[in-house]
Amino acid sequence: MNDRVTPPMHATPDGEAEIALVIKLPWEDVARLGQEAGRMASQMQRPVTLDEAVSNRLRSRPAAAAHARPAEQPAAPAAVSALPRLSGTA
Numbered sequence: 001m002n003d004r005v006t007p008p009m010h011a012t013p014d015g016e017a018e019i020a021l022v023i024k025l026p027w028e029d030v031a032r033l034g035q036e037a038g039r040m041a042s043q044m045q046r047p048v049t050l051d052e053a054v055s056n057r058l059r060s061r062p063a064a065a066a067h068a069r070p071a072e073q074p075a076a077p078a079a080v081s082a083l084p085r086l087s088g089t090a
């Protein structure tokens with residue numbers, strides 16, 4: 001498959017999955033990630049990469065996504081049943 005459409009994903013020894021992706025960030029966001037890496041490095045007493053800072057930031061965020069429906073709105077049951085079924089899956 002084309003890596004630009006489906007980035008490679010593989011399992012890590014700690015039971016998690018790793019996926020590689022490329023994103024464009026404004027320099028201000030890169031600077032904030034650098035500050036986060038600096039804070040982590042001082043806590044952990046070792047060098048920390050921007051990759052680690054991003055992973056830490058993603059893991060420390062609340063589970064609710066910004067695009068998710070607020071909890072007070074009822075879910076639409078027809079939306080799931082209206083999705084097309086993929087052939088060859090259970």
